[in-house]
Structure formats: C-alpha cells, structure tokens
Amino acid sequence: MMLKEGEYRIPSGCAISGFINRDGRRVNGSAIIQSMALMQERSNGLGGGFAAYGIYPEYQDYYALHLLFEDKLSRNQVEELIKDNFYIEAEDRIPTRHVRSIGKAPLLWRYFVTPRMAKIEESQETEADFMSRLVMRINDSVAGAYVVSSGKNMGAFKGVGYPEDIGEFFRLDEYQAYSWIAHGRFPTNTPGWWGGAHPFTLLDWSVVHNGEISSYGANRRFLEMYGYKMTLQTDTEVVAYAIDLLVRRHGLPLETAARVLAAPFWQEIDRLPAVERELYTHLRVVYGNLLLNGPFSIIVGFSGGFMALNDRIKLRPLVAASCGATLYAASEEAAIREICPDVEKVWYPRGGEPVIGRLEEETQCRLSA
Amino acid sequence: MPTLSLMPTEFTVVRNEEKCIKCLACVRQCGFEAQQYDAEDDRLYAIDANCVNCQRCVSICPAGALTIYKNPPPLRPHAFWTENHLRNIAKQAETGGVLLTGMGNDQPFPAYFDRLLLNASQVTNPSIDPLREPMELRTYLGRRPEPGAKTRTPLVPIATPIMFSAMSYGSISHEAFASLARAAKEFDTMFNTGEGGLPGDLYEYADHAVVQVASGRFGVHADYLNAGRIVEIKIGQGAKPGIGGHLPGEKITAPVAATRMIPEGTDALSPAPHHDIYSIEDLKQLIFTLKEATRYQKPVSVKVSAVHNVAAIASGIARAGADIIAIDGFRGGTGAAPTMIRDHVGIPIELAIAAVDQRLRDEGIRNQVSLVAAGGFRSSADVVKAIALGADAVYIATAALIALGCHLCQKCYTGKCSWGIATQDPYRSRRLNPEIGAERLYNLLRGWSHEIKEMLGGMGINSIESLRGNRLHLRGVGLNEVELKLLGVKHAGEAM
Numbered sequence: 001m002m003l004k005e006g007e008y009r010i011p012s013g014c015a016i017s018g019f020i021n022r023d024g025r026r027v028n029g030s031a032i033i034q035s036m037a038l039m040q041e042r043s044n045g046l047g048g049g050f051a052a053y054g055i056y057p058e059y060q061d062y063y064a065l066h067l068l069f070e071d072k073l074s075r076n077q078v079e080e081l082i083k084d085n086f087y088i089e090a091e092d093r094i095p096t097r098h099v100r101s102i103g104k105a106p107l108l109w110r111y112f113v114t115p116r117m118a119k120i121e122e123s124q125e126t127e128a129d130f131m132s133r134l135v136m137r138i139n140d141s142v143a144g145a146y147v148v149s150s151g152k153n154m155g156a157f158k159g160v161g162y163p164e165d166i167g168e169f170f171r172l173d174e175y176q177a178y179s180w181i182a183h184g185r186f187p188t189n190t191p192g193w194w195g196g197a198h199p200f201t202l203l204d205w206s207v208v209h210n211g212e213i214s215s216y217g218a219n220r221r222f223l224e225m226y227g228y229k230m231t232l233q234t235d236t237e238v239v240a241y242a243i244d245l246l247v248r249r250h251g252l253p254l255e256t257a258a259r260v261l262a263a264p265f266w267q268e269i270d271r272l273p274a275v276e277r278e279l280y281t282h283l284r285v286v287y288g289n290l291l292l293n294g295p296f297s298i299i300v301g302f303s304g305g306f307m308a309l310n311d312r313i314k315l316r317p318l319v320a321a322s323c324g325a326t327l328y329a330a331s332e333e334a335a336i337r338e339i340c341p342d343v344e345k346v347w348y349p350r351g352g353e354p355v356i357g358r359l360e361e362e363t364q365c366r367l368s369a
Numbered sequence: 370m371p372t373l374s375l376m377p378t379e380f381t382v383v384r385n386e387e388k389c390i391k392c393l394a395c396v397r398q399c400g401f402e403a404q405q406y407d408a409e410d411d412r413l414y415a416i417d418a419n420c421v422n423c424q425r426c427v428s429i430c431p432a433g434a435l436t437i438y439k440n441p442p443p444l445r446p447h448a449f450w451t452e453n454h455l456r457n458i459a460k461q462a463e464t465g466g467v468l469l470t471g472m473g474n475d476q477p478f479p480a481y482f483d484r485l486l487l488n489a490s491q492v493t494n495p496s497i498d499p500l501r502e503p504m505e506l507r508t509y510l511g512r513r514p515e516p517g518a519k520t521r522t523p524l525v526p527i528a529t530p531i532m533f534s535a536m537s538y539g540s541i542s543h544e545a546f547a548s549l550a551r552a553a554k555e556f557d558t559m560f561n562t563g564e565g566g567l568p569g570d571l572y573e574y575a576d577h578a579v580v581q582v583a584s585g586r587f588g589v590h591a592d593y594l595n596a597g598r599i600v601e602i603k604i605g606q607g608a609k610p611g612i613g614g615h616l617p618g619e620k621i622t623a624p625v626a627a628t629r630m631i632p633e634g635t636d637a638l639s640p641a642p643h644h645d646i647y648s649i650e651d652l653k654q655l656i657f658t659l660k661e662a663t664r665y666q667k668p669v670s671v672k673v674s675a676v677h678n679v680a681a682i683a684s685g686i687a688r689a690g691a692d693i694i695a696i697d698g699f700r701g702g703t704g705a706a707p708t709m710i711r712d713h714v715g716i717p718i719e720l721a722i723a724a725v726d727q728r729l730r731d732e733g734i735r736n737q738v739s740l741v742a743a744g745g746f747r748s749s750a751d752v753v754k755a756i757a758l759g760a761d762a763v764y765i766a767t768a769a770l771i772a773l774g775c776h777l778c779q780k781c782y783t784g785k786c787s788w789g790i791a792t793q794d795p796y797r798s799r800r801l802n803p804e805i806g807a808e809r810l811y812n813l814l815r816g817w818s819h820e821i822k823e824m825l826g827g828m829g830i831n832s833i834e835s836l837r838g839n840r841l842h843l844r845g846v847g848l849n850e851v852e853l854k855l856l857g858v859k860h861a862g863e864a865m
Contacts, residue, residue: 212494214829216865217841225733250516263832265503285509285524286516288834289736294494295829313502313831315495 014198014210015042015163015331018181018299019339020306023325024363026054029172031339032180037164038338039184039331045101047185047197048166049158051206051301052177056153062089062112063131066148066155067138068194069107074144081142085134086113094157099169102161106194108148110155128248132202139231146195151204154303158183158197166197178359181301183208200236202244204303209236210331211296211316215289222289239298242290254307255354260287262312262352299329305358314351321346327357376459380422381440382415388434389413395426395435400787400797401780423778425787457708468708471781471791473608473700473745473767476712480700481719481852482751486861488842490829497831499822505832506530506818508762510599510739511668512692521665522692525598527762528557529818530833531752533810534697534743534764535581535603535672537563539616539625539637540704540781542798545773545790548806550574555807556814561764562588564603564614564639566628572596579670582659584613585639587629591662599693600659601670602652604643607701607744610674610715614639615705620784620793653689660690668692668739675699675721675744676714680728683740687729693739695764696721700745702767704791705782718744719758723856726759726838735759735838749820758856759838772813773806841865 017035021027032050056064065082069075082088094108120130135147149156157170163184167173183198199206213219213235220230220238226249228241239261246257260283269280284291295315300307308329310318321328321336321343328336333346349355358364382403391413395404403419404426406412420437427435444452457468490496497504511524533553538546540563553560554577561579566588580597582589594600605611616637626633646652656669670693671686673679683694698718703711722742729735742755743764752763771777774788781791789801825831828842836842844861845853853860 212829214490214494214842215835215839217839218835218837221730221838221840222736225730225735266505266507267503284834286513286736288509288832289837291832291835293830293832293835313497 014186014208015039015184015335016182016208016210016297016299017328017330017335018179018208018301018306018308019326019328020179020357020359021326022357022360022363024054024178024359024366025325026176026178027180028174028176029167029180032182033164033167033172035330035335035339036167036182036184037162038335040162040164042186042331043162043184044186045162046160046187046192047158048161048163048183049156049185049197049199049208050163050167050170050172050180050182051149051154051156051199051201051208052172052175053154053179053301053303054177055155055175056112059089059112060153062114063150063152064155065111065113065150066094066157067109067111068146068148069109070144072107074142075107075109077142078138078145081134081138082111082113085119086111086115088113095171095174096169097171099161099165101165102159102169103192105159105169128203132244133227135202136229136231140229148195149199149201149206151201151206151303154204154206154301156199156201156206158199159194160192160197178363179301179306179357181206181208181299181306183210195232196234198236199301200232200234200240202240203248205240205244206301207236207240207243207298209239209296209298211235211298211311212294213238213292213296214294215292218289219292235296236298239292239296239300242292243300246287246290254305254356256283258307258309258354258356259283259352260290261292262309262354263288263291264352265312297331304364305356307357308349308355310349310351310353312352318349319346320349320355325360327355329355374418374459374463376456377444378417378420378440379456380420381417381438382420382426383436383438384413384415385434385436388432390432390434392431394429394431398425398429398787398800400425400785400792401783421778421780422776423780423787424776469705469782470708470711471703471705471779472777473702474712474715475779478699478717480745481717481848481856482745482747482754484846484848484852485719485754485856485858486844486846487750487753487757487824487828488844489827494829496829497826499819499826502826502831504822504825506821508833510670510693510741510762512738513736515737522660522668523666525559525668526557527559529814529821530756530760530762531746531814531817532558532579532741532762532764533560533769534701534766535561535563535579535601535606536704536766536770537565537581537587537616538568538628539565539620539793541770541791542786542789542793542801543568543624544798544801544803544806545770547571547803548773548801548810549769550577551803551807552810552814553577555811558814559598561601562597564588565616565625565637566630567593567596568624568628581672582655583639584641584643585637587631587637587639590630594659594663594667597667599670600663600667601672601693601695602643602655602659602691603672604646604652605672605674605676605697606703607674607697607699607715607718608703609706609710610676610699611641612707612710613641617784622793625793649685649689652686656690670695670741672697672743674701675716675718677716679716679721680724683725684728684732684734687734687738691738693741694725695741695743696725697764698742698744701743702770703781718742718755720855722755722758722760723840727857730838749817750824752817753821753824753836754843756833756836757839757843759840761837768813769810772809773801
C-alpha cells in the first residue's frame with residue numbers, strides 16, 4: 001500500500017511569489033494568481049496555495065482556524081476539541097466555486113475562535129504556546145483532520161491543483177489583503193494530498209518554500225527538543241517552526257533569525273569587527289543545528305510583514321522588486337513584471353540576505369485600531 | 370619465555386638467504402629480540418617464539434628479504450575451542466598470571482559502522498562541490514548557553530571534528546607524544562595528555578591540549594590545569610571499563626617521573642575509581658573544583674567508557690555541570706589491559722552515541738553539552754557516521770598511532786615497541802622523529818578532512834553542524850529491527 005503523504009518525505013521543486021503593500025492598501029487575490037499563472041511551468045498541478053493577511057478585519061481579534069477534514073468523523077472529533085478549548089464566534093464552510101481541473105476536495109471549514117481563559121491557565125502556558133500546542137495536537141492525533149492555518153486576521157488556502165486553479169476554487173478574488181504569498185508545487189512523487197501543499201503555517205506565520213533542505217534531520221531533531229512535533233515530514237514545516245522558536249519564543253529579531261537559518265560562513269564571520277564577530281559566532285554555536293542547509297528560497301508571511309530569504313549559497317532563484325509602497329519577491333522576475341510592469345527597482349538578493357517588508361508604523365496602528 | 374612451551378610459536382620469520390645482504394638492520398631494530406646474529410658462524414637466524422609480528426624488520430629490510438607468516442601448521446580447527454583460547458590457557462598454565470594485551474578489542478564483534486551507509490543528493494537538490502564552494506568543518510566544543518544567557522566559559526573551536534585521544538606520556542614515548550602535540554597545533558585541533566601530565570618542554574603546545582585529570586592524579590597541578598585548553602576528568606576508558614591503570618616501574622624513567630610527580634622507577638598505579646568520586650554528586654564537586662581552579666575559563670569534559678547504562682550516566686554528567694561528555698567505545702585502545710576486560714566489557718560506540726544523543730534530546734539538554742565519541746574510528750567514513758548519529762566530534766588514537774608506524778602487534782604493555790611509540794627506551798624511541806611523525810599525523814587529518822568535505826558535499830550540505838544528529842542521512846544494511854531502533858536509522862531501501 002502506498003503511504004499517504006505526511007507519513008514520508010517528498011522532495012519537491014516549486015514556484016513562489018508574494019508581495020506586501022506597505023501602506024496597508026488591501027487588494028484582492030487576482031494579482032497574485034496572475035503572477036503564479038505565469039510560472040505554471042514550475043509547478044506540475046499537484047499543489048498550489050496562498051496565504052493572505054488582513055482578510056478578516058471583522059474578526060481580527062479571533063484566531064481564524066482553517067481546517068481540512070477527510071470525513072465527518074474527523075470533523076466531529078475536532079469540533080469537540082475546539083468546543084472544549086475555545087469560544088466559537090463564527091463558523092462556516094470555506095466558500096469555494098467549482099473548477100473543472102480540481103478533483104474531489106476534502107471538507108473545508110473555518111472557525112473564528114478565542115481560547116477559554118480557564119483552559120490556558122490550566123495548561124500553565126502562554127496563549128500562543130497553548131494555541132500552537134493545540135494545532136499540533138489536531139494534526140498529530142486526529143486522523144483525517146489538518147489545520148491549514150490558525151493565525152489572526154489571516155488565512156491560508158491550499159489544495160491539489162495548479163495555483164491559479166486553486167485561487168479560482170477558493171474565490172480569492174473576493175478577499176482583500178495587504179499581503180499575499182503564494183506557492184506552486186512540483187512534488188517528485190505523490191498521490192496528492194491537500195494538506196501537503198504550501199503554505200505551511202503556525203499561528204501568524206506562513207511559509208512558502210522552494211527547495212529541499214538537506215539538513216532536515218538535524219533541524220527536525222533540534223526542534224523536537226523544544227516540543228515541536230513534525231507531523232507532515234516536510235521541510236517547510238521545519239522552516240515555520242524554526243522561525244516560531246527563534247522569533248516568538250527566543251525573542252530574536254527577524255533579521256537575526258535569518259542569519260541563523262542562512263548563517264554566514266566562518267570565513268565571513270572571522271573578518272567581521274569584534275562585536276559582530278562575537279554575535280555571529282555565538283549564533284552559530286548555539287543554533288548551528290537550525291542552519292537550513294541545502295537549496296531553498298522561502299517567503300515567510302507574518303502579521304504586518306513578510307520576509308524573503310535564500311539559502312546561503314543561493315542554490316534556488318529569488319528576485320525582489322519594489323514599486324511605490326509595494327515590495328515584491330518571487331522565483332522569477334517575469335512573475336513580478338507580469339503584475340507590475342512599471343516596477344521601479346529589481347534586485348537579486350544575495351544568498352542569506354533577507355528581504356524584509358513591513359507595514360509602515362502608521363498603517364500598523366490604523367490596522368490594529 | 371619459559372624454556373618449554375606446549376604451544377607452537379605464533380609466527381615464523383622467513384629470511385630469503387639469496388636476498389639478505391647481512392646488514393643486520395633487523396637484528397638491531399627488532400624490539401623483541403626475535404632477530405639474532407651469530408657472529409662466530411656469520412649467520413642470521415630468528416627465534417620465532419619471540420616474534421610478535423610488528424613488521425618492523427620487514428618494513429626496514431633494505432633487501433626485502435624478510436617475510437613473517439602465521440605459523441603453520443595450524444592447530445586442528447575447532448569452532449569453539451579456538452586457537453586463541455588454547456594459547457591463552459597454555460600461557461596461564463605456564464605463568465599463573467592475568468593475560469595482558471595492548472590496543473583495542475580484536476574480537477569479531479559486529480562493527481555497526483560497516484552496516485551503515487550514507488546518502489547523496491540526486492536531482493531534487495544539488496550536491497555541493499567542495500573544490501568550488503566553502504565547506505565548513507569548524508566545530509565548537511563546550512557548553513551552549515540558554516537563550517538570552519551569557520556564556521561564562523569560552524567555547525573551544527577546532528578546525529576539524531577530529532581530535533587525538535588520550536595517550537599518556539609514559540605509556541607512549543616523548544617522541545610520539547610530541548608528534549601528536551605538534552600535529553594538533555598545526556591543524557588547529559586538540560591532543561589529549563592522558564593521565565600522565567604534560568612534559569615541561571611541551572607547554573608551548575598546551576593551548577591545543579586537553580589536560581586530563583585521572584584517578585591517579587599524575588602530573589596534575591595548577592599550572593597544568595591552567596595551561597590546557599580543556600580539562601578532562603577521566604572516569605573510564607573504552608578498552609578497560611571499570612578498572613584502573615598500571616604503568617610498570619621500568620617505564621618510569623627520570624623524565625616520566627618528573628612529569629608525573631612520582632619517584633623514578635616506582636609503579637604508577639591509577640585506582641579503578643576516583644577515590645573522591647563514589648557518586649554523581651561527588652563528580653559535580655570535582656567538576657566545580659576544576660572550574661574554580663581554572664576560573665571558569667576552561668570547559669570541563671568528563672570521559673566515560675560506553676557501558677550498558679551510558680545514556681543515563683551521560684545525562685547525569687550533563688546535569689552535574691560538565692561542558693563536554695566524551696564516550697569511549699569498546700574498540701578503544703590502551704597501552705595495557707587485561708585481555709578478558711578488553712575483549713568482553715563495554716558496548717559498541719555506535720550504539721552508545723545513538724543512545725546518549727537521543728536521551729539528551731529527550732531531556733531537552735542535548736544542546737547544552739558537546740558530545741565527543743572515541744574508540745575505533747578507522748576512517749573518515751566512520752567519523753561522518755558517528756557525527757550523523759549525534760556526536761559533535763571524535764577522538765582518534767589507534768588511527769594516529771598507525772599513522773606513526775604502529776602495526777597493531779598489541780604488545781604495547783611490554784615496553785619493547787620496535788616502532789619507538791610505546792616504549793621509554795631511548796634506543797627505540799629515537800627511531801620516531803617528531804617532525805616526521807607530526808607531518809604524518811597532519812597528513813592523516815588533512816586527508817580525512819578532505820574526505821569528510823566530499824561526503825558532506827555529496828549529501829548537499831556545506832557545514833558539519835547540518836550533519837550532527839542528522840540520522841536521515843544514514844541507512845542500515847543487514848540490521849535487525851532492534852538495532853535500527855537503537856541507532857535511530859531506517860533500513861536501506863526505505864525512503865526519506
């Protein structure tokens with residue numbers, strides 16, 4: 001019997017694209033779909049997905065749980081778990097439209113929830129830890145159920161198919177977001193599982209990823225020490241958890257976290273001035289096992305921003321561009337020019353050099369008000 | 370040798386008389402007096418009973434006239450009462466003593482290294498060419514601070530994850546010791562003083578020394594501790610877990626005595642346990658005594674032999690405050706050990722690394738300590754496999770001695786080493802030129818390091834820390850389920 005995806009590891013190649021309107025202007029999903037459609041050659045129809053930030057302003061204080069169920073049984077089990085731990089503000093089927101090229105879809109539901117204080121206190125954890133543990137518990141212990149995303153005022157939409165068809169299927173033209181990231185997948189072998197597509201998410205983090213991380217085993221075993229459960233056997237999962245550990249739990253600035261994931265070489269570190277040398281040496285010594293080794297380009301989305309990053313010897317393509325208040329990153333320059341013909345500045349970030357876009361301060365205040 | 374032995378000799382020396390030019394080099398160089406010259410008859414002959422097959426005479430004979438054979442005829446084959454057992458019994462019947470031996474366990478126990486295979490990249494991720502791209506082997510040893518905390522004790526960088534394991538001055542010659550020290554400094558890695566102190570003239574190499582504190586406390590003083598880069602408490606040794614050491618008085622020459630701080634010619638006895646460590650809390654006290662003595666500037670390592678409960682022991686050592694845990698497997702060598710102990714006590718290093726690494730991870734403390742593995746690394750592939758199983762670095766000793774000329778005759782305990790390594794006899798030891806010795810050791814490290822880079826590149830990674838504990842790059846062949854589970858690896862043929 002062929003194992004289901006998630007029970008073994010599948011390498012895949014990919015297309016990625018994303019942009020952020022730093023002025024907070026929200027746009028619908030047509031642009032990102034158009035950008036992905038241009039790179040159709042980089043996918044093979046076995047996975048596509050999107051993450052969008054700022055799409056649920058009316059529920060911005062609630063965790064938006066996007067869930068995928070293979071059957072009613074798993075849905076019942078998860079709903080019981082949700083009712084136990086959360087107040088549900090709203091729930092509905094995720095709206096979809098029929099698309100010919102998309103095969104049979106699993107049950108797709110979303111819940112807007114807030115955790116019960118008593119449950120958080122009982123667990124003796126922070127709210128974020130409580131949330132992430134619950135997400136991992138659903139993925140790990142409820143067969144047939146899978147949490148697609150679990151952040152606030154954001155959501156991930158993914159499935160088996162070409163990204164442009166997935167976008168159409170999820171009616172992304174009806175959502176307004178200030179930041180979109182997207183992924184088209186080229187897995188080397190898979191029957192295709194909706195949960196296996198990108199982005200991969202945890203809380204507010206979402207990651208799309210092109211590449212294969214050869215240090216997966218080392219990264220995974222390091223993260224397991226900190227209580228993360230790798231349920232999907234994908235490299236992308238490791239990236240999301242690594243960033244969660246470094247930034248949310250250990251309090252590193254995102255720029256510094258990028259220097260852990262794509263660490264400078266010792267020969268570069270040795271040439272730095274003393275203070276920086278000490279810092280980078282320290283980072284590599286402590287977090288050496290989190291170095292993502294092997295080819296990758298990733299875009300990491302989070303509330304209020306995104307970061308694009310290449311492996312340290314740039315073994316996968318990544319282009320960045322800016323135009324006005326919008327910052328773009330993609331696998332191919334053409335994918336950016338397709339949706340922004342008058343792009344002002346285009347550059348190829350060096351290996352290990354993060355490209356970070358954040359909402360302007362004023363915008364951030366306005367959005368969170 | 371008693372006059373009458375009931376056993377045939379083990380080896381036969383065969384001299385091709387046509388080739389022999391009677392230069393007598395073999396007679397002068399044989400450490401065991403097997404090669405003889407009868408001046409009256411102008412005749413060379415061999416006392417086969419003395420030959421240990423160290424290959425010194427064969428290697429240096431300018432005419433290529435010598436060959437040593439395992440002595441025919443063999444005993445009648447017996448799968449249970451093997452020749453080894455018969456010889457041992459006969460020897461004990463003759464002497465009534467404990468069987469002694471040198472170097473590591475030579476019995477045919479499974480070598481797990483030979484049942485593990487490595488991965489390489491194909492298509493989905495590119496392999497990396499170490500000739501074109503940087504490939505990083507630098508490794509830091511010591512305690513990692515908790516996130517946000519400051520390190521108190523500096524960590525120690527080594528240029529390659531290979532160090533020279535503990536071999537004391539006394540058990541090996543000054544020339545061999547100096548070769549190790551020089552090579553370690555030149556390659557920017559570490560050598561280990563063993564339990565015999567650091568000779569005064571080698572303090573210039575102390576910044577590349579792991580200075581050992583063992584149960585005999587030989588050569589331990591404040592300057593010694595502060596001169597070294599890492600301080601190591603030796604609890605056990607892979608070749609002889611659970612027992613101490615005995616350097617016979619004949620090897621305690623004046624310089625050895627001065628270094629060890631004991632009278633010349635007295636036996637140097639290391640007790641089996643440290644008499645101030647009868648429990649884990651005692652170990653903690655010694656660790657912090659040494660840290661105080663070195664003002665918290667030197668990482669403290671604790672070396673134990675790989676025994677059945679090694680995972681729990683290692684966890685205790687980490688919690689007792691050690692910065693480095695060194696584990697010595699049952700193939701580890703020695704200058705002298707009772708044969709029964711060497712051959713029958715301890716467990717394979719591969720299983721010990723896997724168990725300790727997993728245990729420390731389960732407890733969430735793996736990242737706090739460095740794990741150094743020792744005992745039976747024969748090639749760079751063994752090193753790579755050990756690191757993939759979870760070690761930070763390895764100690765090599767037998768391989769280093771082989772680089773210096775050792776042919777594994779296993780007679781180190783006699784002090785007669787023909788290669789000038791395990792002897793204090795200046796006539797023998799001066800055969801080993803420390804400059805040439807250091808160069809040979811440097812070459813070995815260089816060759817292995819290059820090979821490690823090639824293997825890393827093939828796996829698609831360019832830094833050794835991405836290999837550490839990365840058991841997905843290993844596959845077992847011919848291992849049963851229990852072995853696979855203990856090693857934490859999948860069987861060859863299973864996908865990622």
